[in-house]
Amino acid sequence: MAKIIIAEDDLNTLQGLVTIISREGHEVLSAPDGQEAYALMAEHGDVEVLLTDLKMPGLSGLELSSKVKETFPETQIIVMTAFGTVDTAVQAMKGGVYDYLTKPIDIEELLVILEKALRQRALRLENLELWGLVSEKYAFESIIAVSGVMKNIFRAIRKVAATTATVLIQGESGTGKELFARAIHFNSPRARETMVEVNCASIPLTLIESELFGHEKGAFTGAYRTQKGKFETADGGTIFLDEISLLSPDLQGKLLRVLQERSFQRVGGTRTIEVDVRVLAATNQDLKAMVDRGEFREDLYYRLNVVPIHIPPLRERTEDVPALVNHFMEKFAKEQPNPPTSITQGALDELIGYDWPGNVRELENTIESAMVLTDGDVITEEHLSILGQPIWEREAASGPEMAELTLKEQLERAERRILKRILEQVDGNRTKAAEILGLSTRAIRYKIKQYEL
Helix, strand or coil: CCEEEEECCCHHHHHHHHHHHHHCCCEEEEECCHHHHHHHHHHHCCCCEEEEECCCCCCCHHHHHHHHHHHCCCCEEEEEECCCCHHHHHHHHHCCCCEEEECCCCHHHHHHHHHHHHHHHHHHHHHHHHHHHHHHHCCHHHCCCCCHHHHHHHHHHHHHHCCCCCEEEECCCCCCHHHHHHHHHHCCCCCCCCEEEEEHHHCCCCCHHHHHHCECCCCCCCCCCCECCHHHHCCCCEEEEECHHHCCHHHHHHHHHHHHHCEEECECCCCEEECCCEEEEEECCCHHHHHHCCCCCHHHHHHHCCEEEECCCHHHCCCHHHHHHHHHHHHHHCCCCCCCCEECHHHHHHHHHCCCCCHHHHHHHHHHHHHHHCCCCEECHHHCEECCEEHHHCCCCCCHHHHCCCHHHHHHHHHHHHHHHHHHHCCCCHHHHHHHHCCCHHHHHHHHHHHCC
C-alpha cells in the first residue's frame, strides 16, 4: 500500500480518482488545488506519488511539481491535463515529472503508470540505500590502519580522491590494492557514477581489447552483435585496471592513446567514441623495472604514474596486525552462531611474528580458519594455521643458509614453498590453487614455470 495525494480542481474528477485508486489498496489524500496539496505533502512527508492536474487556480501543477521535487525529491509525480501539448509535456518532464497523462484519463493506463512509478521509486530508494552502504564500507575511516606509513598513504589518497588525476597503485598481491582504488572512487566527486573494475589477468589476451573498447557486429568470429566496452560503460565515472603490467605491447599503445585523447574506436569500428573516464591502475610488479627491461612502455608508465601510491606489504607494517585481527574477528563473528570472542597474547604474537607472504588476504583467511576451528571463546596458538599448516610447524626462515640470502630470495623461497603445498592439496588443479591464493590462473601458470614446479 502506498500513500498518494491527488490534486484536482474538478471535484467530480477528483472524487472518481480517489475511489478508483483507493480500490487498489492505496491510502489516498485529496486536495482541490495546489496550495492545499503542498500543505498535505508538508504534513505527511512520506508520500510516494503525487497525481496532479496541470491547470489549477493559484499554484499550478508545474509550480506544485517544482516545489515538491525540491522539498521531497523521492516523491514520484504524475501530471494530468486536458491541454496535452508536446511543449507542456516536455516542460513537465524537465521539471522532474515521472509521467504525463491527457484527459479524459484512461483508467487502465493510469493504473499501469502508477504501478511503474511505485516500482521505480522503490528501486531508486534501494539503490540509494545500497550506495550508502557501499560508500560507508569504503570510507577512509573504515579502512584498518595503525602504522604511520599507512596513515601517510591515507592522507595522500584523501587529497587525490578529490581530483581527476590518474593513479597508479603498486604493491604485492594481497595488500588490498583494489580496496584503495574503491576508496578513491567512493570518496571522489564521481562517487555516484559507475566504477568499472577490470582484472587484466583474468581476460584472455585475444579478448581484452574487445572487453576494454567494445566491438562492432561482425568484427570477428562470434561477434553477433555490437558490444560496448568497459571504457564506454565507465563514462562519467571511474575505470580500475588491475594487473596492468600484463597488457600486451599492442594494448599498451592503444591504452596510451585513450589516456591522451580520451577517445577510441571499437574493434571493427570507424566511429570515434569520446569518454570522460578517470583511470586507476594497479599492479604487483615493479613497472619502472619493467620499463628498464623494455617490457612496458615508458610513455604509458608516465601517463599512469601521475600519482603513485605504494602499498607496503604486511611484514613491513606489523603494527597493523592486531587491529586487522580484531577487524576480521568481528567480521566473521557475524557469520557464526557461537564465535570466539578473544585471542590469546601468544597467538597474537605468532601472527605478528609471521612474514605473511600472502599479506592481508592471507591474514584474513587465517583468522577465518581459526574462527571456524575454535570450539571455545578464545583463539589460541593451536587454532592458528597458515594455508592449512599449523603455524608452529612452518619451515623456519632462519639459519646460516637463509642468512646468506637476500630478502627477495627469501621471499621467493617462501612463495615457492607455499605454492607447492597448495598445488599438492588440490592435486595440481591450477584453478583451485588460484582461488585459494587470490591470484589469476595466468599468474599461477607463470609462477609454476618460474619455480619449476
